[in-house]
Amino acid sequence: MHNHQIQHASRHEGAALPKNSRLPAFGKSIVAARQKGLAPRDLVVSLDWSLGKMLHRVVIPDDTPADRVDLRFVVGLDLWLAYRQDQAEKARLVADVLLAHNPKRLISVGLGGLPVLMFLKGGESCQRN
Numbered sequence: 001m002h003n004h005q006i007q008h009a010s011r012h013e014g015a016a017l018p019k020n021s022r023l024p025a026f027g028k029s030i031v032a033a034r035q036k037g038l039a040p041r042d043l044v045v046s047l048d049w050s051l052g053k054m055l056h057r058v059v060i061p062d063d064t065p066a067d068r069v070d071l072r073f074v075v076g077l078d079l080w081l082a083y084r085q086d087q088a089e090k091a092r093l094v095a096d097v098l099l100a101h102n103p104k105r106l107i108s109v110g111l112g113g114l115p116v117l118m119f120l121k122g123g124e125s126c127q128r129n
Helices: 027-035 085-100
Strands: 003-005 038-040 043-046 057-059 078-084 105-111 116-121 126-128
Touching: 027 038, 078 085, 085 105, 085 116
Parallel strands: 043 057, 043 078, 078 105
Antiparallel strands: 003 038, 105 116, 116 126
């Protein structure tokens, strides 16, 4: 696991935690690392079980509403939001939730058909097809 120290890694900042929220799949290991002062260089937030398998990732499956996921641990992280293009609407909702928790950078990647790459925070705000 490629980790690096980050200041205040265990602090949770950003938006308030919604009622009945839970960590996304694989989120416990990321939270445990953050509590030890470690963080992945990049974290994939995947909306599909098949995306990002070889990377540090968390998964928010289709049956999980975006506003019911505890994503406070993304504070200060470089994030990649990976989704299938038919999940674009949910990807926008998840991006809003992620941005509310103040990641360092958020890059959105829609796969299927022509790939869609968007820099949502931390780079020039642009869309590339």
